[in-house]
Amino acid sequence: MTTLQAAAPPDSSEFVLNVNDLVVHFEAGRKRPLQAPSFVHAVDGVSFRVRRGTSFGIVGESGSGKSTTAQAIMRLVPATSGQIVFGERNILDLTGKGLREVRKHLQIVFQDPFSALNPRRRAGEQIREPLDLLGIGTPGERDERVRRLLAEVGLPPNAANLFPHQFSGGQRQRLCIARALAPEPDLIVCDEAVSALDVAIQAQILNLLKRLQRERQLTYIFISHDLGVIQQFCDEIAVMYLGKIVEQAPAATIFAEPRHPYTWSLIAAAAPPGPTREALKQHYLVKGDPPSPVDPPPGCRFAQRCPSAVDQCRKSLPLQESIGTNHYVACHRAAELLPPSFDG
């Protein structure tokens, strides 16, 4: 168990979602017959809490477990262990009616708006679908809500009668957002929701999401690999590496005083052009790919690539520890390693 919960007692009204030591393993076959199967450690003991009405960002390299975390929260993949407390209930324990009830309040928007939509159904029907499935409102009220939602996400009223291929990429993402909003959720997970869009449409969608957040007190879990977007959009940020959260802090802290060597590498890769960028890349950008998530070795997951690794790193797993206000880091050497200088 991490020191996360010990750090501050959760106030049930402040936090919408409380993820506690979440583990998601996928079976990866056996190396030899009769041997025990191997497992992909996609998410390996992840804990975080999301404050009501805020945006919680998750960043990290491809394959670090961001989407799997999101899908476990949505109950789209089975969790191996852990708790996901939403409201008062652990949603991993829910079935049938209880699960349907919770699903109204939790929605997801994916990266690829095209494959997320049914190509053979009209836009209006697709927005209506969650209302029908969850039995929300009378049929007349549902039609009215579809009309209102289209307007709210900036689509023309006749959009209801069109098929997905008749929309542009940006409009399709607006459609997905309208569908996610339909059951009036409290929390929306945006998994790379703007990553496939070009920069101009990305700005429109981000502005739309923020407006909706203000108007509806929405909470977002916002997954992205674009640090510039994450910094602007999110209040708190978690950095994932190979199934673990290695650092977590408010946006203003993590880009001022990052404390984990992997966070440094991410920042070095994304630093704005200039002499600071060159110095950061030189000192902090790591090479190569992360190791395989199948049966990872003991010790710090980053040890193979970490320029600061010492013997202890390869032997024992660093736990998340509090090092400042809402700032947590999982690194044996966090206390002694100084954060990079950003003044060039």
Next chain:
Amino acid sequence: MSTLLKVENLSVGMRGSTGVVVPVLENLSFAVEAGRTMALVGESGCGKSMTALAIMRLLPEDFVVTSGRILLEGEDILSASPKRMRSLRGNGISMIFQEPMTALNPLFTVGDQIGEVLRWHSGVGLAEAEQQAIALLRAVQIPAPEQRVKAYPHQLSGGMRQRVMIAMALAGRPKLLIADEPTTALDVTVQAQIFDLLADLQKETKTAIVLITHDLGAVAELADDISVLYAGRCIESGDADSVVSHPCHPYTRGLLDCVPQLKLGPRPPQAWSDLAEIAGMVPPLGARGPDCAFLARCREASELCRSRLQPALEPITDDHAVSCWRKSELAA
């Protein structure tokens, strides 16, 4: 340095069902020298991929070059025979496609696919091709290349697949490499690695690179020159530093402004302020008038713009040209 690729007044049209040809690209001109990189920038639908496909002579059916010339080391490739084109695509020009999964064959190993290019290009035998494929995988920094050479595309991560695509594109020792959004789908660390890799390889091979992207800020460092496309027309071009630090066309400015820039160092927590947007969208094919293509979305549009045709791309300094009626006021 010699000019390797020269595109002169290239126009491409799409033949509609009624036989009318609607413009897709209009009067594009640019040049790339050996060992240099030119970025083609614009929103989706502006014609970046069409420009690349025209150079590769791989335009889809119904798309035709309606005027202009494309010169590769002085040779007009628009009039090259199909046989000559095939040989050029093997030896002279390579392309990294937007979607690596569709460009790699899922049924063959990475080694088979790189090896095929090598055998075709330099006529080496099977064993030698595999050795060279391993060397190329190592050059693009794929770990354990001896094993990876036997992997199928689905067994690699997105970043590795993209590097395999680069290895394949380099196998033919191209003089010109066209990379269509090679990193859009990748995360930042991989993107930085791939850009560094391209720059390193370019230093050795003197390959000319045409880099296609919608994110102007992301390529500023890698590119020597930039051409910004809007609705099939080049609206601003020039030296990369000059275009990025002194953008003049309202569209170029809009593209730079709508991207949130990462800011490092201590700063007070800030409330969200809306990102700058470019209102509206790129006009679809067939809906482009004779006046300034950006008129409908332009904040700077004046009466003057409404009463005139598309402005010509004209120099504002030695190494920077803009297509805008108000360029002198805006540049000031």
